[in-house]
Amino acid sequence: MxxxxxxxxxxxxxxxxxxxxxxxxxxxxxxxxxAYGSYVPWGLWVGAYIYLVGVxxxxxxxxxxxxxxxxxxxxxxxxxxxxxxxxALGISMFSxxxxxxxxxxxxxxxxxxxxxxxxGWMIWLYSLYFVLLITELWFAMRADFVVWSERKDxxxxxxxxxxxxxxxxxPAAAARxxxxxxxxxxxxxxxxxxxxxxxxxLFGVVGARPYWNSGLTPIMxxxxxxxxxxxxxxxxTYVFGPNRGSAEHKQTVLFLGKIVFGLLxxxxxxxxxxxxxxxxxxxxxxxxxxxxxxxxxxxxxxWGVHVGLGVVVPLVLLTWxxxxxxxxxxxxxxIAVTFMSVRLNIVIPGLAxxxxxxxxxxxxxxxxxxxxxxxxxxxxxxxxxxSLGVLVFLxxxxxxxxxxxxxEARRG
Amino acid sequence: MPIQSAELTLEQEAQPAAIGERQxxxxxxxxxxxxxxxxxxxxxxxxxxxxxRKCVGCSACTIxxxxxxxxxxGVVYRPVLEEEIGTYPNVTRRFIPRPCMQCDDPPCxxxxxxxxxxxRPDGIVAINYDDCIGCRxxxxxxxxxxxxxxxxxxxxxxxxxxxxxxxxxxKAMVYEKLPAYEYGHAWERHEGESxxxxxxxxxxxxxxxxxxxxxxCATTCIGRATYFGDSNDPEAxxxxxxxxxxxxxxxxxxxxxxxxxxxx
Ligand code: SF4
Ligand code: SF4
Numbered sequence: 290m291x292x293x294x295x296x297x298x299x300x301x302x303x304x305x306x307x308x309x310x311x312x313x314x315x316x317x318x319x320x321x322x323x324a325y326g327s328y329v330p331w332g333l334w335v336g337a338y339i340y341l342v343g344v345x346x347x348x349x350x351x352x353x354x355x356x357x358x359x360x361x362x363x364x365x366x367x368x369x370x371x372x373x374x375x376x377a378l379g380i381s382m383f384s385x386x387x388x389x390x391x392x393x394x395x396x397x398x399x400x401x402x403x404x405x406x407x408x409g410w411m412i413w414l415y416s417l418y419f420v421l422l423i424t425e426l427w428f429a430m431r432a433d434f435v436v437w438s439e440r441k442d443x444x445x446x447x448x449x450x451x452x453x454x455x456x457x458x459x460p461a462a463a464a465r466x467x468x469x470x471x472x473x474x475x476x477x478x479x480x481x482x483x484x485x486x487x488x489x490x491l492f493g494v495v496g497a498r499p500y501w502n503s504g505l506t507p508i509m510x511x512x513x514x515x516x517x518x519x520x521x522x523x524x525x526t527y528v529f530g531p532n533r534g535s536a537e538h539k540q541t542v543l544f545l546g547k548i549v550f551g552l553l554x555x556x557x558x559x560x561x562x563x564x565x566x567x568x569x570x571x572x573x574x575x576x577x578x579x580x581x582x583x584x585x586x587x588x589x590x591x592w593g594v595h596v597g598l599g600v601v602v603p604l605v606l607l608t609w610x611x612x613x614x615x616x617x618x619x620x621x622x623x624i625a626v627t628f629m630s631v632r633l634n635i636v637i638p639g640l641a642x643x644x645x646x647x648x649x650x651x652x653x654x655x656x657x658x659x660x661x662x663x664x665x666x667x668x669x670x671x672x673x674x675x676s677l678g679v680l681v682f683l684x685x686x687x688x689x690x691x692x693x694x695x696x697e698a699r700r701g
Numbered sequence: 702m703p704i705q706s707a708e709l710t711l712e713q714e715a716q717p718a719a720i721g722e723r724q725x726x727x728x729x730x731x732x733x734x735x736x737x738x739x740x741x742x743x744x745x746x747x748x749x750x751x752x753x754r755k756c757v758g759c760s761a762c763t764i765x766x767x768x769x770x771x772x773x774x775g776v777v778y779r780p781v782l783e784e785e786i787g788t789y790p791n792v793t794r795r796f797i798p799r800p801c802m803q804c805d806d807p808p809c810x811x812x813x814x815x816x817x818x819x820x821r822p823d824g825i826v827a828i829n830y831d832d833c834i835g836c837r838x839x840x841x842x843x844x845x846x847x848x849x850x851x852x853x854x855x856x857x858x859x860x861x862x863x864x865x866x867x868x869x870x871x872k873a874m875v876y877e878k879l880p881a882y883e884y885g886h887a888w889e890r891h892e893g894e895s896x897x898x899x900x901x902x903x904x905x906x907x908x909x910x911x912x913x914x915x916x917x918c919a920t921t922c923i924g925r926a927t928y929f930g931d932s933n934d935p936e937a938x939x940x941x942x943x944x945x946x947x948x949x950x951x952x953x954x955x956x957x958x959x960x961x962x963x964x965x
């Protein structure tokens with residue numbers, strides 16, 4: 290487990306340094322060195338955004354199992370789930386913010402909201418969700434802040450500040466926190482469903498893109514969120530969970546593994562339903578996108594990355610190694626990482642099919658192509674953002690009482 | 702002086718043709734335009750009619766538009782779609798110029814999160830460049846790919862700066878810096894400023910209409926295949942044309958109510 294943590298530090302630092310060039314290029318040259326353009330207007334960054342925001346919603350809904358539904362088996366990882374959700378939301382917003390043509394005007398989404406636009410709704414739901422997440426995380430950690438206030442190190446000082454003067458250590462105060470958490474957790478469930486279902490609807494309502502234009506789209510988004518968020522959390526719990534190595538830790542990871550196993554099967558079923566029906570009907574507009582996914586130049590992404598590494602291998606691991614938390618963690622990591630390919634396979638094939646015959650040949654120029662592949666700048670910027678997220682997570686993990694037991698145990 | 706005044710155009714105008722004499726459709730449309738501009742804006746209903754039998758695929762409209770609106774690389778408002786029919790040696794080609802359809806029920810408008818894109822009273826679908834955040838949702842939602850993203854490119858990107866005067870780079874630079882007059886405002890290209898970073902589209906050359914001129918594509922079309930006018934005016938040429946039985950519109954099944962008609 291330690292080795293995973295060390296590896297994460299190394300990967301994140303390297304990614305942060307190398308990815309810095311992407312950030313530099315985005316700031317200096319704007320959108321000039323990006324491959325998305327007029328005909329494929331959305332690319333890697335939008336894919337990463339819906340992926341990360343899904344991870345956030347998924348992790349949050351798992352935390353709701355603890356705070357809203359009182360699932361005892363997961364109690365130890367409630368804060369870890371909430372913190373994961375906060376970090377994932379933060380970096381998803383960062384990705385989409387830099388994707389805007391005019392990032393400096395982003396606040397107009399609040400001041401000038403158009404509520405006939407799913408994107409207009411989105412910004413409000415995100416803001417609400419963000420406030421709720423932070424509030425919930427604070428209440429979940431308040432009692433721990435009080436305990437940590439005793440410490441003499443930097444984390445202690447931080448904890449003292451973050452109690453905001455509410456340093457009542459009594460069980461009555463803790464009980465009050467718990468009931469507030471129950472309310473927040475319960476309110477959060479419909480909110481998380483609304484906002485991530487909303488992200489799905491943002492795509493689902495676009496009549497011009499038959500590949501997205503389906504009632505199944507928001508459902509697929511939600512299930513994908515639960516799956517990717519749950520899978521990532523399984524890995525995170527394995528590496529960072531409380532009392533690592535204990536029987537309790539093992540049980541928690543295996544329990545999460547079971548949830549993920551079920552979600553994976555459900556997701557595979559929905560995917561089958563979506564693809565088989567569209568391909569059977571073979572109405573060109575929709576089938577063309579699917580054919581691109583299944584047999585196009587990037588078919589290896591679907592078959593190799595998604596089906597192979599993201600579905601088959603994890604299923605095998607979760608079935609044959611169902612007593613091993615290590616393999617459950619690895620399966621979780623595999624699913625979580627490869628799920629990015631699913632998100633990209635939603636965004637890009639929906640756009641990469643010309644809307645009119647002959648458009649492809651009509652006029653050529655940068656941004657007027659249909660063969661999208663992210664440029665180095667796009668990759669590097671995304672790597673930079675994700676590395677930043679991992680670094681924030683690792684730092685938070687050490688400076689905040691996210692996993693109360695681990696530092697306590699280390700000191701003792 | 703890029704925008705001519707309406708008066709000037711009036712003076713230049715040819716006299717109405719005598720009966721029996723052939724009249725250039727441009728002259729007639731010019732008169733139609735002048736009548737329309739006298740009406741209140743909400744009583745005008747601009748339509749474009751493109752006669753596919755006359756289009757030879759020369760792309761003079763495409764280039765006229767690029768020049769008029771000073772479009773940067775990768776932005777084109779009116780490409781001419783080409784389709785090859787049959788197999789060699791029995792091949793014919795079909796050309797379909799595709800401006801923005803100025804839909805009466807435009808899917809690009811409701812999706813804009815900040816109300817930056819809207820339908821004007823005369824039916825032109827416009828973008829408020831200073832409000833647009835460049836999210837490109839409207840590009841995704843338009844069924845005709847009629848919206849473009851201005852990524853801020855320049856034609857001279859990547860060309861050698863060595864001895865610029867000798868290579869003509871300096872002169873070419875002048876063109877790059879010319880403002881576009883869309884929506885009646887002089888939009889100069891400065892890094893990070895609109896229209897760079899925005900969604901852009903054909904707006905029936907609304908700035909030219911204000912100045913009493915037809916849209917650039919209608920003017921430069923060598924085959925007189927592009928007609929423009931106010932279909933609320935029964936006297937207008939376009940009113941006759943859209944009443945013909947051989948009109949069609951692109952993707953009518955989408956319910957967008959395009960205001961660009963094709964004669965086939
Ligand atoms: S053609 Fe596209 S951009 Fe033009 S009005 Fe219709 S939907 Fe909007
Ligand atoms: S790109 Fe501009 S006009 Fe288009 S939806 Fe976004 S903000 Fe609105």
